[in-house]
Amino acid sequence: MPMTLRLDPDRLLPADPATREVARSLYASVAELPIVSPHGHVDPRLIFDDQPFPNPAELFIRYDHYVTRLMHAAGVELADLGIPAADGRPIAEPRQVWRTFCAHWGLYAGTASGYWLQHTFATLFDIDEHPSAENADALYDRIQAALETPEFRPRALFARFGIQVLATTDDPLDDLAVHAALAADPTFTGRVVPTFRPDGYINPLAPGYAENVRALAAWGDYEVDDYAGYLRALERRRRHFVEHGAVSADFGVPQPYTIDLGAERAATLYAEAVSGSISDADARELLGHMLLESARMSVADGLVMTIHPGVFRNHSSSTFQAYGPDTGHDIPVAVEYVENLRPLLERYGNDPDLHLVLFAIDETVYSREIAPLAGFYRSVYIGAPWWFVDAPDAVLRFRAAVTETAGFSRGSGFIDDTRAFLSIPARHDMSRRLDAAFLARLVVEGRIDRAAAEQIAGDLVVAQPTKVFKL
Amino acid sequence: MPMTLRLDPDRLLPADPATREVARSLYASVAELPIVSPHGHVDPRLIFDDQPFPNPAELFIRYDHYVTRLMHAAGVELADLGIPAADGRPIAEPRQVWRTFCAHWGLYAGTASGYWLQHTFATLFDIDEHPSAENADALYDRIQAALETPEFRPRALFARFGIQVLATTDDPLDDLAVHAALAADPTFTGRVVPTFRPDGYINPLAPGYAENVRALAAWGDYEVDDYAGYLRALERRRRHFVEHGAVSADFGVPQPYTIDLGAERAATLYAEAVSGSISDADARELLGHMLLESARMSVADGLVMTIHPGVFRNHSSSTFQAYGPDTGHDIPVAVEYVENLRPLLERYGNDPDLHLVLFAIDETVYSREIAPLAGFYRSVYIGAPWWFVDAPDAVLRFRAAVTETAGFSRGSGFIDDTRAFLSIPARHDMSRRLDAAFLARLVVEGRIDRAAAEQIAGDLVVAQPTKVFKL
Amino acid sequence: MPMTLRLDPDRLLPADPATREVARSLYASVAELPIVSPHGHVDPRLIFDDQPFPNPAELFIRYDHYVTRLMHAAGVELADLGIPAADGRPIAEPRQVWRTFCAHWGLYAGTASGYWLQHTFATLFDIDEHPSAENADALYDRIQAALETPEFRPRALFARFGIQVLATTDDPLDDLAVHAALAADPTFTGRVVPTFRPDGYINPLAPGYAENVRALAAWGDYEVDDYAGYLRALERRRRHFVEHGAVSADFGVPQPYTIDLGAERAATLYAEAVSGSISDADARELLGHMLLESARMSVADGLVMTIHPGVFRNHSSSTFQAYGPDTGHDIPVAVEYVENLRPLLERYGNDPDLHLVLFAIDETVYSREIAPLAGFYRSVYIGAPWWFVDAPDAVLRFRAAVTETAGFSRGSGFIDDTRAFLSIPARHDMSRRLDAAFLARLVVEGRIDRAAAEQIAGDLVVAQPTKVFKL
Structure with missing residues (x-):
């Protein structure tokens, strides 16, 4: 016999009645705010086609x-x-x-x-x-x-959900015609912006790298092993994205390793990568170099740089061969930010033109690395918990891990990161409830005032992502 | 003046009154269920002799x-x-x-x-x-x-404790006569099953390895450096265990490293290991290979494979020399499962005949590695917190770390892992209280229904270990 | 309009009313106890000058x-x-x-x-x-x-704060004249003791190493590359500290790596270090050797050995060049104690004359490494959370991580570790509130008795640091 499904209006709020009362009031103050979604994986065609x-x-x-x-x-x-x-x-x-x-x-x-x-x-x-x-x-x-x-219909839901801005994630060679058409459509008043995601063009170990860099060269009209042409083409594609409303470039790297190889060595490795003769170790070096180059480009063109590291993609070869990527067998690994990111931070860490959002599934880096980095470097913001740790208890662990070092001003705001369009309100609502729960605890423990908590609760939903993602 | 010792009937239940009420009721529903103990270190002779x-x-x-x-x-x-x-x-x-x-x-x-x-x-x-x-x-x-x-007397306590099944941990060359005698004894109605624990026979760096493999060869009637004979003998010993009721084979390895060396290279390293000439690095390779071979054997004979990694055994040499092993100076180290276990999972990860239970003391792998692995691979189950982390707060951290990714269906059920026979009821009772506490919190936070919580609480005690350990 | 600032008298105590009542009473029992501060960075001249x-x-x-x-x-x-x-x-x-x-x-x-x-x-x-x-x-x-x-004035505040003992952190070549003058001053009845901090003299990679060892040699009247003279000089400087009331020697190392290089190899590396020709790798070896030598010296002269590892100092080169050290860009990294510290523990781990306090910012080592080590080795004590993790939620995580393995007898007691003299009461008060909160939870969860909790709360404030730091 099916069991009753009933949503508790106080769900995710703390059990203690006094804390719950505070949390309830904080949540109520933000429950109806619009949704700002600066990073996700919804297909823009879904909104455009409106089927x-x-x-x-x-x-x-x-x-x-x-x-x-x-x-x-x-x-x-x-x-x-x-x-x-x-x-x-x-x-x-x-x-x-x-x-x-x-x-x-x-x-x-x-x-x-x-x-x-x-x-x-x-x-x-x-x-x-x-x-x-x-x-x-x-x-x-x-x-x-x-x-x-x-x-x-998707557009009706877009409006009903109160989505103010929705970022998609796109291939660098995407012509962004769908985004352009949506922007030009007078019947659609929402904001759908692309995100530049160049993993397959800068990581020689990514599936499809050889074809991707070849296609980029064909588009850019340079010899495929011409490193300078390659950099210029990436810069031009980024500009194309900026012109279509993009606010960020996203990087899914095994480790956030960065290095300056120098142009000459980089050109050599790039030529090897293009020809398929690069070693795995050198491929990682080149990726580290390109991450540094991407930060340089972000300083120049203003795209916020977001890093989602530490996932072993396609862990099950047989599943990958049968069903392709994104089929449930990506597994997190330990991440290291402090040494890996230092070359980048040495160069751009305090540059006011760089916004660098660091995500992690490996929870150990929240209190040990990310909060301390974000609490000093002007460019660094703390990415919201992501993927496996985008869940109630994990989010509260995250808040407890980073806040005492970095406060609330260094966070990215919530990122739903989802392909599942219908889950967007549930995810943002969850985040608002959890922030209300966390803030309410601080209030009841005498650590912040209720008025401050209310201010922060609102900022976390709109002001913070708007600022961090330059919306 | 001695202080009063009084057991709080609500001990380990959450402080919040409403949550405690739910937890109390969940606990009451499982408090009297029988004890299923699929992994532990009680000496079977204790039960047999009944002194x-x-x-x-x-x-x-x-x-x-x-x-x-x-x-x-x-x-x-x-x-x-x-x-x-x-x-x-x-x-x-x-x-x-x-x-x-x-x-x-x-x-x-x-x-x-x-x-x-x-x-x-x-x-x-x-x-x-x-x-x-x-x-x-x-x-x-x-x-x-x-x-x-x-x-x-031990048997009276066995009955009084409500132990349904108790697994011991045994040397591969144990003749299991005690287990056989217990099984044949019409006056004893409990179930005591052996567990195959071959560390000393597959890890060239384990104390006694040389003598162990020699004894195995003598038993199996093959030349000690005959690798094929060695594999056959291990398979036969496992069969002997299966015939005596064993349901699992347990592996205490420094890291859960696996590799396929190929038969030829494995045979070479094995011969070096037997002769004592193997390097430490090659010994680790051979152990990784034997872990993979053991998974293959598990697929064939059905023994559940349990891995207890990440302990630096006998950290204090002087204590070890004076008092031997298991005297309090084994110290946990960091563990890595995702890369180390991949060769095994590539081959057998989704094999319906393999049950692979991954334990950890290093708490960082619960949310980062084990829950994601168990949430995809059919063979993988999440081992209960073990040893230093088999304790109230640590257990609740564990539940919070794995549940949001893997739910309740991928856990091993509680494992007492103890030598201390009299502590068995206390440990299982602790586990039931903590699961009730955790579930009650989810109920009060509106995340699961009370009926679902009650169902899960019962499953965790009996159904889950019965299924995972093929009891 | 400025908001009202009001200190909640129950701040940091648990929200649940019953738990809060227990915590309040525990806190009340320790709130007025004197402050024991065995490790910190207040300048002794501040107290001496009393300006x-x-x-x-x-x-x-x-x-x-x-x-x-x-x-x-x-x-x-x-x-x-x-x-x-x-x-x-x-x-x-x-x-x-x-x-x-x-x-x-x-x-x-x-x-x-x-x-x-x-x-x-x-x-x-x-x-x-x-x-x-x-x-x-x-x-x-x-x-x-x-x-x-x-x-x-500083001395009036010293008295008002109820500081019983305050340890400073000092350069090995400091003549400690200020400490001597304070001790000799009949108008000041407080106790201000120096701490021997030799990082700049034993770590060839520390800024100023070459000048430091040269100055030490000049003071000790030996050739600067004379390793035996160097060891003797360190021993004599330690003795000087002991004579001026020092109770501990503190080590801020990248990793708690220890090794016995043997006197000959150590002498060779030391000569290379002095001449500036040592490689980074050898510099780390020499530091590991000197950490071991320092433990030997502690056994001889009784100075408690404290280790504060795992911080990448001066992560931002440009900030360091402009503003020098201790300007906010030291970032924690992962730490490993079990392998790194083993050579030291093999030799002195159970020596009754060694007290070794292990600190960590990397929270992962609390339950995995430090508590297990301190729960066996007689010399090892668990350092209180430090720096980025000296904060309410982090302290409660720490207590939950170490107590179930090591109880309350193996902790260092609270360490304020501060340069900010006026923050000392706030920090110690925070610690007492958090310990009260933690103990109250254990009481309400039926894990310890109220009387035991009260005993422990008091011990943690005075008896424990007094014992561990040999005050």
């Missing part, structure tokens, strides 16, 4: 590797979750995918995904039962019916 | 290195705690050991050992005073008198 | 790199905070520095510095408004007026 979401399985499961991975661990094949495989094996029909998901709903109890899904089911679809094998079809039909209404 | 425990000092102190180490730090010689020394120096009499312990009872305030001992003193011996120099003799006499009664 | 503090900016800002760093991150030049620069650029006047600080007061909300400053403003200067641009001048005048009264 109905096809079905509940596409919407909630197939693209959400937070969700698929736990079912995979439980023994479900990814093809049975609607993910196409390279070998062309049959994939499950949407309704069957949804049934599988509902039957496994118990897996998500206590997880961040479970929390977001509950929020979305209840607030958007008025679902009041937990998904289960029994009610799977009924829920599918209810969601499907809603998706076919105008209120559930 | 009275000799005295309080033997029972509580001499074998419990959690307890002896803090007195050692305070200046007490291990010989004065009844531990025999290699140089034959006199060791203290049991009553004197007990007096020393009681005089140092204050050392244990706030420790896990102190918590377990309190529980045991109060629940088994009706002791209502904290141990002290003043009451040491009286407590000794009271415990001694109890130990001489039939109710305190 | 009025010049002005609020000198007192609260210019020397406090916890405070200046956050304003630096916000874009304020260090010269504008009164810190003289090597290039002789003009520095701001004290009143202007103070105005800048007040205008940036919001940066400190939630930080440890903000907490200490609030405490100091309210308790010493009866300030009841938060600093702001509006009230900056009024606050300046109020503080300035107070500083000119006899009650605010």
